[in-house]
Amino acid sequence: MLLTKKRVSLKYQPYLNNERKGETKVSLFDKRLSELHDDLKKKELSVTDLTVASLARIREVDKKVQATLLVDEEAAMEQAKALDERLAKGTEELGLLFGLPAGLKDNMVTKGLKTTCASKLLSNYDPIYDGTVSQKLKEADALVFAKLNMDEFAMGGSNENSSFYPTRNPWNLDYVPGGSSGGSAAAMAAREFYFTLGSDTGGSIRQPAAFCGVVGLKPTYGRVSRFGLVAYASSLDQIGPITKNVEDAAYVLQAISGHDGMDSTSADVEVPDFLSALTGDVKGLRIAVPKELIGEGISTEVRDAVLAALKQLESMGATWSEVSMPHTKYAVPAYYLLASSEASSNLARFDGVRYGVRADNAENLLDLYMESRSQGFGPEVKRRIMLGTYALSSGYYDAFYKKAQQMRTLIIQDFQEIYENFDVILHPTTPSTAFKIGEKIDDPIQMFVEDICTVTVNLAGLPAISVPCGFSKEGLPIGMQLVGKAFDEGTILRVAHAYEQAVNLSPKKPELGKGEA
Template identity: 70%
Template sequence: MSLFRLSIKEIHNRLIRKELSVRDLVDESFNRIGAVDSQVKAFLTLNEEQARTAAGQLDEQLDSGVRERGLLFGLPVGIKDNIVTEDLVTTCASKFLSNYRPIYNASVVQKLKQAQTVTIGKLNMDEFAMGGSNENSAFYPTRNPWNTEHVPGGSSGGSAVAVAAEEVYFALGSDTGGSIRQPAAYCGVVGLKPTYGLISRFGLVAFASSLDQIGPITKNVEDSAYLLQAIAGHDSLDSTSANVEIPDYIGALTGDVKGLRIAVPKEYIGEGVAPGVRDKVLAALRVFEQMGAVWEEVSLPHTEYAVAAYYILASSEASSNLARYDGVRYGVRAKNANDLADVYYKSRSEGFGTEVKRRIMLGTYALSSGYYDAYYLKAQKVRTLIKQDFDEVFEKFDVIIGPTVPTPAFRIGEQVDDPLTMYLNDILTIPVSLAGVPAISVPCGLADGLPVGLQIIGKSFDESIVLRAAHAFEQQTEHHKLRPRL
C-alpha cells in the first residue's frame, strides 16, 4: 500500500517514532512518478535534487531529537506551474515562459516551506490557466488516471491527477472559474476554492485578478483543512489579501451536521445535468438527511447568465494582464525580428497558444471603445446580481449543495474544437467564483466508471462550515477511498 494512503497523523507519528523517514516519503513520490507519470503526464518539471537535499535536512532535524514538528512536516507536495518557485522553472505550461526561472517564492510556497513540506515538482495545466481540460498545455495534455482516454479537467488538471495517482501527498492549484473544483471532481479527489482574498495571490501568475484564488487539492477533507490552515492568512504583499481572523479549520471537523440547513438550486440539478450525476447528488442529500440535516430546493435565477458574464470579465482581465508578455522583459523572445514592434508581434504570435489568443482577442474587444459599456460594464452588473442571489439564499441557509460539474469527464479531443461547449462545463462552478464565496468538491460516487463531484458552497470566509459539512459526508461514505488503477 502506498504511504500516501496513510493519514497525516499516521505519517506524523511514524516520523516521530522513526519508523519512517522523510527520505522514505520523497522516495515514494519519485518512485511512483517514475512508474505512472508516463501514462498520465501530471508533471512538467521535477525538483529531484533539491527535494532529496531538503529531505536529508529534515531527517537530520528529526535525528536531533526535536519533537515539536507541524503535521505537514516532510510531506511531498506538487505545485501548479503558475505559482512561482525560486530557482525552479515556472512556465504556466506556455512556450512563452519555457525558460523563466523565478528569483523568489510565491507567498503560499514560502508558507509551505515554513511548514517544512518538500516540493517535488511543478504540475501541468492549461496554458496560463485558460482551459477546462488540460488539453491547452503547450507541452502535452495530462490524462485522467481513471481512464487515460479521458481528460482530467483543468486548468489544475496536473494537480488533481498527481494526488489521484498518488504521486504526491497533496497539491496546490488555482481556481478562476472552477479550475480546482472541476478537475478534483473529474479525478475523484477533494478540491477547495477558498473565499477570494483568504489566501495570498502574491506569486500567482495572473489570469483574471478579481477571480484567481489558490487552494488545496487533497485526497480527503481532513488533509484539505490541514493544508488550508497552513497557507491561509493576510499578506501585506497582496493588496487583495483579506485581513481576517483565521479560525481553527481542523477543529471544525466535528462530524456533526444535525440541523444544518441546505439549499439545493433547481438550476444545478435540472436540464443539462447527466442522470448519473443527478442521482449521485440526490443520494448524497439523503446521506445528509440521515445525519439530521434538512434541505430545500431554491432558485439562483441569474445562473444562466454566469458563463457569458464570466468569459467577458475573465478575458478582459486576461487581455490586460497578458499585455506584459512582450518578449523584452522576460520569457522567450522571437528571433529574426526587424524592429521593436516586430519583436512584440512575433514573440506574442509564437509564444501564446490558440486558447490564450482567443481570450486575449475577446477581452480586448470587450474593453475597446464603443463596446466597454455594452459588454464589460454589463457583465459587471450581472456579476453583482449573481452575488446578490447567493446573499439572499444564505440569509436562510447554511450551505448550498449541488453537483460540481454536469457530467463526468469527457474524452480527450471530444470538445477541443468546440470552445462554447467546453466553456459550459464550468456552468456550476463559475457562479461561485463570480460571487467570491468558498466551495469544495468532494467525491460522491461513480457514473459510467468515472468520478462524480459534490459541490458544497458556503458564505464568505465561512470555510469552517463548508469543511465540516464535507467531512461529515465523507465520514458516512467510502467514495473518497476509491483509487484509480494504473
Template identity: 80%
Template structure:
C-alpha cells in the same frame, strides 16, 4: 495500505515514532512519478536533487534537536506551474515562459516551506490557466488516471491527476472559474477553493485578478483542512488579501450536521445536468438528511448568465494581465523580428497558444472603446446580481449544495473544436468565483463507465469551517474518497 493512502496526521505520527523518514517519503514520491507519469503526464518539472537534499536536512533536524515539526513536516508536494517557486522553473505550461527560473517564492510556496513541506515538482496545466481539460498545455495534455482516454479537467488538471495517481500527499492548484473543483470532480479527489482573499495570490501568475484563488487538492477533507491551515492568512504583499482571522479548521471536523440547512439551486440540479450526476447528488442529499440535515430546493435566477459574464470579465482581465508578456523582460523572445513592434508581435504570436490568443482577443474587444459599456460593464452588473442571489439564499441556509460539473469527464478531443461547449461545462462552478465564496468538491459516486462524480458544497464568505464540516461528515459516511484507480500502487 500505500504510504500515500495514509492521512497527513498518520504520516506525522509515523515520522515522530521514527517508523518513517522524510527521505523515504520523497523517494516514494519520485518513484511514483517515474513509474507511472510517463502515461498520465501530470508533471512538468521535478527537483529530485533538491527534494532529497531537503529531506536529509529535515531527517537530521528531527533526529538531532527535537525541534517542533511544522504542520506539513516532510510531506512531498506538487504545485501547479503558475505558482512561482524560487530556483524551480515556472512556465504556466506555456512556451512563452519555457525558460523562466524565478528568483523569489510565491507567498504560498514560502508558507509551505515554513511548514516544512517539500516542493518536489511543478505540475501540468492549461496554458496560463485558460482551459477546462488540460488539453491547452503548451507542452502535452494530461490524461485522467481513471481512464487515459478521458481528460482530467482543467486548468489544474495536472494537480488533480497527480493526486489521483498518488504521486504526492497533496497538491496545490488555482481556481479562476472552477479550475480546482472541476478537475477534482473528474479525478475523484477533494478540491477546495477558499474565499477570495483567504489565501495570498502573491506569486500566482495572474489570469483574472478578481477571480483567481489558490487552494489544495487532496485525497480527503481532513488533509484539505491541514493544508488550508498552513497556507491561509493575510499577506502584506497582496493588496486583495483579507485581514480576517484564520480559525482552527481541524476542530470544525466534528462529523455533526444535525440542524444544518442546505439549499439546492433548481437551476443546477435539473435540465442540462446528466442523469447519473443528478442521481448521485440526490443520493448524497438523502445521506445528509439521514444524518440530521435538512434541504430544500431554492432558486438562483441569474445563474444562466454566469458563464457569459464570467468569460467576458475573465478574458478582459487576462487581456490586461498578459500584456506584460512581450519578450522584453522575461520569457522567450522572437529572434526574427526586424523592429520593436515586430518583436512584440512575433514573440506573442509564437509564445501563446490558440486558447490564450482567443481569450486575449475577446477581452481586448470587450474593453475597447464603444464596446466597454455593452459588454464589460454589463457583465459586472450581472456579477452583482449573482452575488445578490447567493446572499438571498444564505439568508435562510447554511450551505448550498449541487453537482460540481454537469457531466463526468469527457473524452480527450471531444470538445476541443467547440470552445462554447467547453465553456458551458463551467456552469456549476463559475458563479462561486464571481461571488468570491468558498466551495469544495468531494467524490459522491461513480458513473456506469467508471468515471468519478463530484458534489460541490458552497459556503458563506470566510466560512470554510462549515464547508469542511459538511464535506467531512458526508465523506466519512459515504466512503467514496477511499477509492482510487486500480493501477495505483497499494
C-alpha cells in the same frame, strides 16, 4: 516531450533502486497527512521514506498520466536529507507539513524551479523569488521540487491547452483530467504526491478534482495570498489544496492561509482552526439546492449521485430545500467576459523584454512584442486575449464589460438571498463526468458551458469544495460541491467531512490500467 526531469545523482540512486525492487509504497499515500505527521514524530517513518515513495511513484505512473512538468529528484532528496537531520535532533517545532512532498501547479512562482504556466512563452522562466504560497509551504517544512501540468495560463477545462502535452485522467487514460489544474488533480488521484495545490478562477480546482475523484477546495477570495501566482483574472483567482480526503484539505488550507502584505487583495481576517471544524455533526444544517444546477443540463448519473448524497446528509440530521438562483444562466457569459478582460490586461506583461522566450526575428520593438506573443501564446490564450481586448475597447465597454459586471452584482445578490435562510449550498461540481480527450477541443462554447456549476462561486468570491460522491457506469468519478458563506470554509469542510466519513468513498483509487494511452 518532457520539459525537465532532473534525475537523481548517483549519491541517491541506491535509495530509488531499493524502492523499485519492492512494491512502491502506495500504502503511505493512504494515510492522512496528520497521521503521517505523527508517524514522522514517532520516528516510525523518515522523510526520505516518504520522498522515495513519491519519486518512485512518479517514475512508475507519470509516463502514463503526464501530470508533471518538472520533477527535481535531486532537490527532493536533498530536502529530505536536511529534514531527516532536523528530525534526528528533536521533534519540537516541526512545521505542519513537515516532510511532505508537494506538487504545485506550474503557475505558482518557485525560486530555483522553472515556472512555465505550461506556455511556450515562459518555458525558460527561472524565478528569482518564491511566491507567498511556495514560501509558506517551505516554512511549514513541506518539500517543493515538482511543478504540475495545466491549461496554458490556467485557461481551459481539460488540460488539452497545455503547450507541452495533455495530462490524462488516471481513472481512464483516454479521458481528460479536467482543468485548468488537471495536473494537480491527476497527480493526486494517481498518488504521486501527498497533496497538491491548484488555482481556481472559474472552477479550475473543483472541476478537475471532480473528474479525478479527489477533494478540491477553493478558499474564499483573499483567504490565500495571490502573490507569486501568475495572474489570469485577478478578481477571481484563488489558490487552494487538492487532496485525497477532506481532512487533508483542511490541514493544507491551514498552512497556506493568512493575510499577506504582498497581496493588496489578501484579506486581513483571522484564520480559524480548520481541523477543529471537522466534528462530523450536521444536525440542523440547512442545505439549499439551486434548481438551476440540479435539473436540465445535468446528466442523470450526476443528478442521481448528488440526490443520494442529499439523502445521506438528511439521514444524518440535515435538511434541504430546492431554491432558485435566477441569474445562474448568465454566469458563464458574464464570467468569460470578465475573466478574458482581466486576462487581456494581465497578459500584456508578456512582451519578450524582461523574461520569457523572445522571438529572434524582430526588426523593431513593436515587431518584437508582436512576434514574441504570437509565437509564444497558444490558440486558447490568444482567443481570450482577443475577446478581452474587444470587450474593453472603446464603444463596446458598456455593452460587454460593464454589462458583465452588473450581472456579477445580480449573481452575488442571488447568493445573499439564499444565505439569509441556509447554511450551505449543495449541487454537482460538473454537469457530467470527464469527457474524452479531443471531444470538445474544437468548440469553445461547448467547453465554456461545462463551467456552469463552478463560475458563480468565483464571481461571488465564496469558498467551495468538491467531494467525490460516486461513479458513473463507465467507472468515472462524480463530484458534488458545497458552497459556503464568505470566510466560512469551516462549515463546508465540516459537511464534506461528515459526508465522506459516512459513505467512505475516498479510499477507492484508480488502477491506471484503463484507456489506450
